[in-house]
Amino acid sequence: MEKQHILTREFAENKVRDEYSNVAWFYNFWSWLTESKSAKKVLELAQIQSGERILEVAVGTGVMFAEIVRRNENGVTEGIDVSPSMMAKADERMKKFPKGRYRLQIGSAYKLPFDSNTFDLLVNNFMIDLLPEKDFPLILSEFNRVLKPSGRIVISTMSFGKRWYHKMWFWISKHFPKLMTGCRPISIKNYLTQAKFDSVESIFISQNTFPSEVLRAKKH
Numbered sequence: 001m002e003k004q005h006i007l008t009r010e011f012a013e014n015k016v017r018d019e020y021s022n023v024a025w026f027y028n029f030w031s032w033l034t035e036s037k038s039a040k041k042v043l044e045l046a047q048i049q050s051g052e053r054i055l056e057v058a059v060g061t062g063v064m065f066a067e068i069v070r071r072n073e074n075g076v077t078e079g080i081d082v083s084p085s086m087m088a089k090a091d092e093r094m095k096k097f098p099k100g101r102y103r104l105q106i107g108s109a110y111k112l113p114f115d116s117n118t119f120d121l122l123v124n125n126f127m128i129d130l131l132p133e134k135d136f137p138l139i140l141s142e143f144n145r146v147l148k149p150s151g152r153i154v155i156s157t158m159s160f161g162k163r164w165y166h167k168m169w170f171w172i173s174k175h176f177p178k179l180m181t182g183c184r185p186i187s188i189k190n191y192l193t194q195a196k197f198d199s200v201e202s203i204f205i206s207q208n209t210f211p212s213e214v215l216r217a218k219k220h
């Protein structure tokens with residue numbers, strides 16, 4: 001099979017903060033247009049059972065976070081994001097939920113502010129595709145660390161695709177990275193296996209030409 005080329009990216013926390021403070025105001029419209037189908041699949045694969053300890057890394061404006069909290073009525077749901085602008089939107093959205101059921105905080109996927117073996121489920125949407133490929137093992141080992149044994153992970157990312165319009169998104173990511181806030185097609189299935197996850201499943205999703213992949217796996 002042809003090796004898919006993952007475009008180079010750098011990670012600078014302050015740059016991510018700046019970029020997302022520029023896009024926070026229209027982000028919901030963009031993600032509804034291109035990523036809502038994947039979000040639906042993420043929720044389906046997550047199989048949330050009320051009463052769990054759940055972490056969402058990179059909550060963004062909190063659309064999925066609110067849905068997780070709603071489904072996890074008897075549990076505790078934690079969320080982090082590096083961007084204060086995105087987090088402000090999530091905070092606003094969560095006002096209608098009782099405080100004891102969730103906690104939102106600024107934090108980075110590079111060093112999750114949680115003890116090891118804490119969560120039953122970790123969800124992460126459209127974040128890893130912004131980060132340098134060399135950091136994928138570190139991020140996934142952090143995800144693995146905070147999950148309980150047999151804990152589940154569900155991740156969505158921008159992906160490759162076979163059709164010309166999928167390839168067009170690769171081209172846009174390559175030539176206009178700023179337009180995509182650095183997001184580009186990636187493939188993390190092998191990285192999940194290397195990071196001690198098993199039962200890895202992946203589903204390709206195309207929405208309004210935009211290619212995504214939703215992956216589910218279990219900690220060893």
Ligand SMILES: C[S@@+](CC[C@H](N)C(=O)[O-])C[C@H]1O[C@@H](n2cnc3c(N)ncnc32)[C@H](O)[C@@H]1O
Nearest residue numbers: 020058059060081082083086108109125126127
């Ligand atoms: C494309 S948005 C996705 C937001 C949300 N997950 C969604 O699907 O709508 C990427 C999010 O990842 C956050 N982010 C980027 N790098 C991060 C990191 N290292 N740790 C935590 N959040 C990060 C950004 O601030 C932004 O909110």
